[in-house]
Amino acid sequence: MNLSELKQKKVAIWGYGVEGKATAQYLKLRCSNLDFTVLCPIDEIDGQPYNFYTQEVNTACLDQFDVVIKSPGISPYIEPAKSAQCAIISSTSLWFHNEQSGKVIAITGTKGKSTSCAMLANVLSDLGFAVVLAGNFGVPLISCTEKYDFVVLETSSYQSQDGAIKADIAVILNLYVEHLNWHLSEQQYHQDKLCLLKHAKLKVLNAKDQQLIQYVDKLNANDQVNWFNQENGFYELNHVLMYQDKALMSAYGWQLKGAHNLINAAAVCAVIELLHLDIKAAMNSLKQFKPLPHRLQSLGQIHGVDFINDSIASTPHATLAALKTVDVKKTIVLVGGFDRGVDWDWWVEAIKSQPPKMIVCSGQNGEKIHQTILNHEIKTQSIWQPNLKDAVKTAVNAASMGDVVLLSPGAPSFDAFKDYQHRGQQFEQWIK
Numbered sequence: 443m444n445l446s447e448l449k450q451k452k453v454a455i456w457g458y459g460v461e462g463k464a465t466a467q468y469l470k471l472r473c474s475n476l477d478f479t480v481l482c483p484i485d486e487i488d489g490q491p492y493n494f495y496t497q498e499v500n501t502a503c504l505d506q507f508d509v510v511i512k513s514p515g516i517s518p519y520i521e522p523a524k525s526a527q528c529a530i531i532s533s534t535s536l537w538f539h540n541e542q543s544g545k546v547i548a549i550t551g552t553k554g555k556s557t558s559c560a561m562l563a564n565v566l567s568d569l570g571f572a573v574v575l576a577g578n579f580g581v582p583l584i585s586c587t588e589k590y591d592f593v594v595l596e597t598s599s600y601q602s603q604d605g606a607i608k609a610d611i612a613v614i615l616n617l618y619v620e621h622l623n624w625h626l627s628e629q630q631y632h633q634d635k636l637c638l639l640k641h642a643k644l645k646v647l648n649a650k651d652q653q654l655i656q657y658v659d660k661l662n663a664n665d666q667v668n669w670f671n672q673e674n675g676f677y678e679l680n681h682v683l684m685y686q687d688k689a690l691m692s693a694y695g696w697q698l699k700g701a702h703n704l705i706n707a708a709a710v711c712a713v714i715e716l717l718h719l720d721i722k723a724a725m726n727s728l729k730q731f732k733p734l735p736h737r738l739q740s741l742g743q744i745h746g747v748d749f750i751n752d753s754i755a756s757t758p759h760a761t762l763a764a765l766k767t768v769d770v771k772k773t774i775v776l777v778g779g780f781d782r783g784v785d786w787d788w789w790v791e792a793i794k795s796q797p798p799k800m801i802v803c804s805g806q807n808g809e810k811i812h813q814t815i816l817n818h819e820i821k822t823q824s825i826w827q828p829n830l831k832d833a834v835k836t837a838v839n840a841a842s843m844g845d846v847v848l849l850s851p852g853a854p855s856f857d858a859f860k861d862y863q864h865r866g867q868q869f870e871q872w873i874k
Contacts, residue, residue: 443509443529443531443535443536443539444539444540445472445473445536445539445540448473448476448509448536449473449475449476451507451508451509452506452507452508452509453469453476453478453479453507453508453509453510453511454478454479454480454481454495454504454506454507454509454510454511455469455478455479455480455481455510455511455513456481456499456504456510456511456512456513456516456530457481457482457512457513457515457516458480458481458482458486458487458488458513459486459513459515460582461513461514461533461582461584462480462482462513463488463490464533464581464582464584464585465511465533465536465582465584466478466480466490466492467585468533468536468584468585468587471587472540477493478492478493479492479493479494479495479507480492480493480494480495481495481499481503481510482494482495482496483496484496499522500521500522501521501522501525501526503522504522504523504526504528504530505526505527505528507528508528508529509528509529509530509531510526510528510529510530510531511531511532511533511536512530512531512532514532514578514598514600514601515600515624517600517623517624517625517626518530518603518604519624519625519626519630520626531604531606532601532604532606533582533583533584534583534584534601534604534606534607535604535606536584537583537584537586538606538607538608541584541586541587542608543586543588543589543590543593544572544589544590544591544592544593545591545592545593545610545611545717546592546593546595546607546608546609546610546611547562547592547593547594547595547609547610547611547612547613547713548577548595548597548602548607548609548611548612548613548638548642549562549594549595549596549597549612549613549614549615549709550596550597550598550599550602550612550613550614550615550635550638551613551614551615551616551617551635551648552615552616552617552618552620552635552757552759553615553616553618553702553755553757553759553760553763554615554616554702554703554705554706555578555579555596555597555598555615556578556579556596556734556737556754557698557703557706557733557734557737558613558615558706558709558710559575559577559579559580559594559595559596560575560579560731560734561706561707561710561728561731562594562710562713562714563575563580563592563594564727564731565710565714565724565727565728566591566592566594568723568726568727569719569720569723569724569727571591571592572589572590572591572592573590573591573592573593573594574586574588574590574592574593574594575594575596576593576594576595576596577595577596577597577598577601578596578597578598578601579596580594580596583595595607595609597638599620599624599625599631599634599635600624600634602634602635602636602637602638603634603637604637605637605640605641607637607638607640607641607642608641608642609638609641609642609643610642610643610644611642611643611644611645611646611713611716611717612638612639612642612644612645612646613645613646613647613709613712613713614635614636614638614639614645614646614647614648614651614654615648615651615705615706615709616648616651616653616654616759617632617635617651617653617654617657618653618757618759620756620757620782620784623782632653632657636657644666644668644716645666645667645668646667646668646669646670646709646712646713646716647667647668647669647670648669648670648671648705648709649669649670649671649672649677650671650672651671668712668716670708670709670711670712671705671708671709673686673687674686675708675712675715676690676707676708676709676711676712676715677705677708678701678704678705678708681693681701681704682704683704683707683708683711685711685721690711690725691704691707691725691728691729695729696728696729696730696731697730697731697732697733698731698733698738699733699738699767700738700763700764700766700767701763701766702763702766707728710724710728711724711725711728735751735863735866736751736752736753736754736862736863736866737752737754738750738751738752738764738767739751739752739866741870741873744873744874745843746842746843746844747838747841747842747843747844747845747846747847748845748846748847749846749847749849749873750764750768750846750847750848750849750850751849751866751869751870752764752848752849752850753849753851753855753862753863753865753866753869754862754866755850755851755852756779756851756852756853756854756855756862757784757852757853758784758785758786758788758789758852760850760852761775761777761789761850761851761852762789762792762793764848764850765793765798765848765850768846768848769846770793770796770797770798770799771796771798771799772799772844772845772846773798773799773845773846773847773848774798774799774800774801774802774837774840774841774845774846774847774848775798775800775801775802775848775850776802776804776830776833776834776837776847776848776849776850776851776869777801777802777803777804777808777811777850777851777852777853778803778804778805778806778807778808778811778830778833778851778852778853779804779805779806779807779808779830779851779852779853779854779855779856779857779858779865780805780806780807780853780854780855780856780857781805781806781807781810781853781857782807782853782854784807784853786807786810786811786814786852787814787818789852790814790815790818790820791818793820794818794820794821797820797821797822798822798848799822799823799845800822800823800824800825800837800840801815801822801823801824801825802824802825802826802827802833802836802837803815803824803825803826803827803833804826804827804828804829804830804832804833805829805830805851805853805857805858806853806857806858807853808826808827808828808833809826811852812824812825812826829858830851830858830865830868830869830872831868831872834847834849834869834872834873835872838873847873849865849866849869851865
């Protein structure tokens with residue numbers, strides 16, 4: 443929707459988190475005379491001179507407005523959004539209609555998108571371009587009102603769902619199962635992720651992700667896709683980043699851990715190649731890139747025990763990837779958190795041949811994970827604790843010199859923490 447149209451409408455902003463606040467600031471900047479309303483709980487009011495509505499938001503409330511700018515965390519598939527007759531749009535849609543600047547490279551995936559976006563933004567910046575890192579990670583896209591050469595946009599399934607993103611290059615790293623409470627089904631989650639491809643000029647997809655391959659075949663979009671992670675391009679092989687038959691960088695040649703991060707680097711390199719930029723210079727930049735906090739972050743040793751914070755891991759797939767970066771026989775892994783109803787049976791089967799030294803389960807789904815482990819008769823010790831603090835204490839007490847204590851929950855943090863950063867910070871405090 444163009445701003446000229448919006449100025450004639452009765453407008454509300456639904457949700458007042460980071461993106462909601464940025465949207466309010468944007469409307470004040472671009473539509474100074476627009477008298478909009480912010481729909482949010484009373485404890486979120488921060489003293490700004492806006493009209494706040496703090497009562498329950500229901501369909502009747504929404505339908506008082508012509509246009510509602512919805513925050514990403516609010517699902518359109520459940521009430522009251524599902525039945526509302528007003529136009530419900532996103533701030534992302536506003537930006538693309540009114541502010542788009544430079545080339546937009548949008549990256550999504552169940553896992554790896556923050557690291558991949560940060561890597562790509564870092565490489566482009568090192569190559570001398572004006573770059574902004576925006577979206578789910580970085581600054582809200584609606585706040586990007588200056589001119590840039592590149593906008594690197596981390597895109598969650600919440601943000602891609604409405605098809606508003608018109609990327610010059612769209613990258614999908616992988617498709618697992620997540621956010622079922624928002625999307626309501628695995629199929630809907632995948633479809634909402636794939637909406638990122640709808641208006642993309644160029645598409646970069648992981649050739650070894652079977653879900654992606656199947657969906658692209660159904661879309662008849664194969665001829666428009668640039669595949670990475672296969673032998674005619676950039677790919678990971680035995681912990682080495684390759685380009686065709688040439689080795690570019692081993693897992694020991696940079697600061698990130700795990701084969702999965704080399705796959706993320708392959709995606710970044712595929713984008714650099716599509717942009718006809720200097721791959722050699724890009725590789726030099728990647729070798730200097732530092733890992734982001736809460737992502738296989740080494741916290742050092744305490745009494746001879748290594749502690750690793752991988753609080754970002756909110757799916758069993760991410761936890762499995764984390765375990766591949768350590769000596770599992772000496773690893774005590776902490777799992778569990780908010781219960782999204784995700785299946786853990788396959789994960790237990792996947793680690794059965796090489797189980798960790800101990801698994802400590804906690805959180806809302808911790809007891810279910812613990813019971814799943816017992817049902818599979820896996821040859822390791824599994825312990826259930828009701829909360830993460832007690833689980834950390836159990837892990838610390840059980841660890842011997844040379845062991846690793848790995849926080850990689852495989853579940854979201856919302857059962858007990860503000861977000862994954864808060865969970866990771868608490869872990870750092872509790873191990874001291």
